[in-house]
Amino acid sequence: MKYTILLSLLLYFLFAASGNEFFDDFNYESSGDTLLRQHDWTVVHGVNAPPSGANYSRDLVTFEPAQPGSNNRLMILGARTNGEIANIAVSRIETPAVFREGIFAARVFFDHAPHKTQDGNIRAFYLISPLHFPSDTLYSECDIEYLSYNVWETSGDTRSTVYFNTWETYQTEPYIADHALNSQQINLSGWHILIIQISGGHVSYFLDKSDEPLFVHKYSPAGSTVYPESLMHLAFANWITSTSNEFTRWRKSNLRVDWVYHAADTTLNFVEIRQRINELQKNNILYLNEFGE
Secondary structure, X not given: OHHHHHHHHHHHHHHHHHOOEXXXXXXXXXXXXXXXXXXXXXXXXXXXXXXXXEXXXXXXXXXXXOOOOOOOXXXXXXXXXXXXHHHOEEEEEEOXXXXXXXXXXXXXXXXXXXXXXXXXXXXXXXXXXOOOOOOOOOOOEEXXXXXXXXXXXXXXXXXXXXXXXXXXXXXXXXXXXXXXXXXXXXXXXXXXXXXXXXXXXXXXXXXXXXXXXXXXXXEOOXXXXXXXXXXXXXXXXXXXXXXXXXXXXXXXXXXXXXXXXXXXXOOOOHHHHHHHHHXXXXXXXXXXXXXXX
C-alpha cells in the first residue's frame, strides 16, 4: 500500500512537470463519430497502401463495449477477404505527425483467424513519417507487426511471428530497404501490451511485463543510424498482403485496441505505464492530448 501511494505521487509529479502526454481510451461510437475527428484521428478510406493499391474501408473501423454492459469500449480494426486478392478490404487509423521521442504503448488483442485461413494478415502498431522522395534520409518509421500466419518468412516456416522494424529509408524502384529488423516466433493470440521506446539515440521494443527490451535498434546492417529524425504519425493498421484461395467464403480478422498512451521525453517501464493508465481511467479521463499539429 505504501509503495503504491509513493509510486502514484512520483508519477503525478513526473507528468505534471513534463506536460507532454497523449492518451486515448477509444470511447467512440463509430468511425463517423465527430468526436473522433475532433481528436484528430484520420480513418483511412479508399485506395491506399500498404500493399500498393489496397482498398481501405472506414466501415472496417468499429467500436464496441469490451463486455456486455461495460462502460469500457474497444476499437476494432477489421480486414476482410474471400481468398481473392481483388476482394481484400483493410483498415487503418492514424494521428497527425506530431510524435517523435518518448514512450509509446498500446493494449491490443490479436485473434488467430488468419492462421486458420492461411491469410497473410499483418496487424500493426507503429509510428511513421511521409517518404518525400526515394531514399529520403529524413524518413522515420518504427513498427511492431504481428503475423499469426507468417507469409513473410522466405523459408516457408509459417509459424506465428512478431516483427520489430526501425527504418532509415527505402526506395521502390529498384527496391532498396535500409532498416534494422528483428523477429520472434511467438503465439500472441489474446491481449498484450506493446511498447516502443525512442530515446538516447536508439529504439527499444518491449512486450508485456518484460523489464529488458526484446530488441534495441541503433544502426541498420548498412551502418545507417535508424533513430527517428522526423515527426511521425501514430497508427494502427490491419492489412492483408496475400491470401489462400483454398477457402472461398468471406472471412474477417480483427485487431482490437483498448487504449494507446504516449509520454514524451521520458522512459517508463511496464508497471509505471499500467499505473498511469489506471490513474487516468480512475479519474474518467478518456482522452488527453498535450500535442499540437
